[in-house]
Amino acid sequence: MSDEERGPARPDAPLDLEGLPQRLAEDRARVARAVASAAAHVASEEHFASVLAEIVGQSEALGARAAQLFLAEGNALRLVAWREVPAALVHQMGHVPFDAPLFAAKAARTGRIQVGTEADLGDEHAIARRLLATTGARSIVAAPLVLEGRVAGVVSWLRSAPDRPSTAELAATESLVQVYAVALENARLRERDQRRKALQEAVRLAVLRIGGTLDLQAVLQIVVDEGRAIVGARYAALGITQGDDAAMPFSPWAFSGVAPAVRDAIGRDPRPVGLLGAVPREGRPIRLLDLHVDPRFRGFPPGHPEMRSFLGVPIRFQGQSVGNLYFGEKIGGAAFTDIDEEAAVLLATHAGVAMENARIHGQLLEEVERRKVAEAERERLLGALESEHRWLREVVERSPVGILLFDAYSGTMKANRRAEAITGMKIDPARGREQLVGCLETVDGRKLLLEELPCSIALGGVIVQPAEYRFRSPGGRLVPLRIGATPILGPRGTILGAAEVLDDISDAKELERIREEWNSVVAHDLRQPLTTISAFAAVIAKAPDRPAEVRKHAEHIRTAARRLDRMIGDLLEVSRLETRRLTLDLAPTDLEALVRDAVARAAPEMRDHPVELGLEKGLPPLPVDAARIEQVLFNLLTNAAKYGYPGTPITVQLHRLAQAIEIAVSNEGGGIAAAQMPRIFDRFHRTPAAQQGAQPGLGLGLYVSRGLVEAHGGQLVAESEPGKVTTFRIRLPLRR
Incomplete structure (x- = not known):
């Protein structure tokens, strides 16, 4: 120990050289008596807890106002006994890292006695200042308990004396703490041996209980209940993994110490991941002081009780993993001990045998029951099968459809x-x-x-x-x-x-043929008077001697007649398509010119919409019926105008694909709902939005358009994003 750590004995006292030898002798004798008395008392104690109490209890006889006893656990100190220390400080100093600004921590870190007086305490020693202030002490001595080069703990005395201890006192302190260290180790070994024997007996009794049942779920529950009591854990669980699949939860999963309401709040059983998965994966016990600092820990699910200490033990039978035993939160201690681990491993060994016996017994019971059920089911099925065969034969034979x-x-x-x-x-x-x-x-x-x-x-x-x-x-x-x-x-x-x-649909086809012929006849009979109406309306609309109001009404008649003529034309096209009487006048056609002609023809219907053209140049002529394709384009353009937002553009694009030429017509409007898309090409189908609007129509335009395009070997497809853009695409094959 350096002079800086020990400090001068009494720097402020005047020296009396004449009486110095006698005083030193008296001091040494007094200290020796105190050390001998303390050593005798401590050595007489057998129980670990009694030794702890005796060490802090002797502090008053040693001239200290208060005392603390820490035990080392890893790189930290745990406060295990104290005298005259306020409760608030006990709680604050319950767990002290070696690098904390405390004299006890420094003593543990260096392995040497540390001394501090009121004058030595700086701002970083706030806790030490509070200790002195609340106990009335004037200085602190922190002595490490060293055993075989290992710091087992620290004793800290809070002294009334304001100055540093003398050299003799420090030497005596070193002797005293050596006695304390040996006494603690002896008591710990005795207690370990006693606890090992007690745990072995507890495991023996638990094994007797486990062997009393062959029900697997009952075996698992007894194991977790008894295991939790044996190692002193607040919580315990046992899970069986489903092969090597970490995505599958433990099944079954037994637990102890968790209330049903908490179990319900957690939800489904856990999966073998994180720390839970590390136990079966590594095949060895895992014991942790604080699982939160382990990189394998992945956190708790919502509602899970908080815990820090952890002990996991694999359960094996004949070298194979059959389950995993977990314990959490050591009761009354910071961590599970190696004795706890030994007991858990011993319990897991017996549990593996019991679980295998229960599993085999369960399989035998299931097999016996299965055979009984199978035999009864076989008898029942043999009788039912013949009845079902007779019934099925009659159903098939008497069915109104062919089978x-x-x-x-x-x-x-x-x-x-x-x-x-x-x-x-x-x-x-x-x-x-x-x-x-x-x-x-x-x-x-x-x-x-x-x-x-x-x-x-x-x-x-x-x-x-x-x-x-x-x-x-x-x-x-x-x-x-x-x-x-x-x-x-x-x-x-x-x-x-x-x-x-x-199913013979001859009658249905005949009815359909009659209906289609009727549609054709009606359409032709309607066209004759309609032509007359349209002609006379044109004469009246163009007569200069007629009043303007009359000419206006005549023009309305012409518009309505044209609309009706298109409807009749659609009916005729439907009739031709469905009776397969449609003929095509195919000829090489310049599609760019065809598109421009169609746009020009539909211009009166699109007067509220600007038209944007994107036509690829140099496309080869296609053998199509130009009138039919223009009819399809006219229908798509007028639909785009009818259902587009006012003033929004209508876009027409013409370009070449790998195996076809595509004409696309787009508008911006309410669009077509996704649920309506599969039916927009059905005959007489109109979307709910079209039915509620003011736009007239029969729902035949798209049906006829698709039929005309498909008659060319092409496709007519639609894409729509409601409230944005709707596009219809005509794809005509380059080769037929």
């Missing part, structure tokens, strides 16, 4: 009476679906290949939605059918076969 059943394994096919009546065929089960090849065709007359048959697609696991086909019977009769097919799946998702439903 074909295909077996995926044998390749055979069965048909009900209605299917044979519709097709005019006597179905041969052994020939399977091959006998349908050459008979079934699309509505445009293309015969389907074997792999294109609805039943073939369904045997591949895909549901075929009902669609229109034509069936050519052996007698040459062409039958319009609506056919749908679905795979038949087994209990594990395997494809057992397929079912195909045939």
Whole structure:
């Protein structure tokens, strides 16, 4: 120890050289008696807590107003005993890092006695000043308890004397704290041995309780309850991982010390991640003083109780992980001890055996019960199966629609009476679906290949939605059918076969043909008087001798007549499209000129909207029916004007794609809701916004436009962002 640390014995006292030897002898004798007495008292104590109490209790006999005893834990001191120290300071000094500005911390850090008087205390010694002020002491002596080169703790005395201790007193203090260190170590070892024996006995009793049941959940609960009591934890839990998947929560998850309301607030069971996952992943116990400073800790979920100390132990059976045991928040101590860890490991060893026994027992019970249930179910199913087969055969045979059943394994096919009546065929089960090849065709007359048959697609696991086909019977009769097919799946998702439903729609097609012919006749009959009305209205509107008001009304009549003429034209186009009587006059056409002509023709309808053109130059002529494509463009342009915001531009673009030429018409307006987009090309469909507005129409324009574009082998598609831009795109193939 340096002179600076010890300081002068009594710097302010005048020296009496004549009596100095006698006084030094008396001081040494007094100190020796005090040390001997203290050592005798401390050595007589066997229990660790009694030794702590005796050390601080002797401070008064040693001339100290107050005393504190700290034990070292890692790089910090924990206050474990004190005398005459105010409660507020006890709480403030409960946990002191080695680098704190306290004399006790410096003594632990340096391993040497530290002395401080009132005159030595600077601004950084605020706690030391409060200690002296509240206890009436004038100086502090902090002595480390060193055992085999390791600082086990620090004793701090608050002395009445204002000056530093003498050399003899400091030497005696060093001797005294050595006695204290040995006494504490002996008491600690005795207590460790006693606690180890007590914990081993507690584990033995817990194992007896665990062995009293073979129910897995009960075993887990007993393990966590007994384990929590054995190691003195506030909380305990046991979880079983589901393989190596950290995304799967522990299952089952048993806990102890957590109230049901708190458990409900936490929510789902935890997953093996962070510290919880480190225990099974590393396969060894993990013991922490403060889990918050461990990098593996990921925080607690909302509602989780706060804890700091942590002990996790893997549960293994025959070298394999079967679970994990966790403890949190040591009761009455800062951390779990190595003795706690030994007890937890011992408990986990026995728990692994009990859990495996319970698991095997549970499997045996489940197997016995499963066999009983399976046997009863087998008997029930055998009886029900025959009844179901009879019922199903009757349903299929008496169905008003044709039904074909295909077996995926044998390749055979069965048909009900209605299917044979519709097709005019006597179905041969052994020939399977091959006998349908050459008979079934699309509505445009293309015969389907074997792999294109609805039943073939369904045997591949895909549901075929009902669609229109034509069936050519052996007698040459062409039958319009609506056919749908679905795979038949087994209990594990395997494809057992397929079912195909045939519905004869001959009557419906005949009614549709009659209706379409009626539409055509009505449209033609309406056009004759409409032409007369339009002609006379034109004469009146252009007659200079007519009053202006009359000419104005005549012009309104002409406008209405033109609108009605377009509606009649749409009806005629619908009739032609649906009766397949539409003819196209194809000729190489300059699409740029066609677009400009269409814009010019629609200009009167778009007078409130500026038109912006973006037309690519040098595009090759396309073989199209120019009148039909102009008709489509006129419809899209007038729609853009009708439904666009007033004054907003209408944009028309023409450009080349990889395999097509695209004409795009865009406007800014209310747009089309996403829910309406799938139906905008349906016949007679008008959006709710169009129905509520003042714009007239039948809902045929887009239907007819799409039909005309598709007749050219092209596509008409729409894109809309409600409240912003709506675009219709005509895509005409470069090659047909």
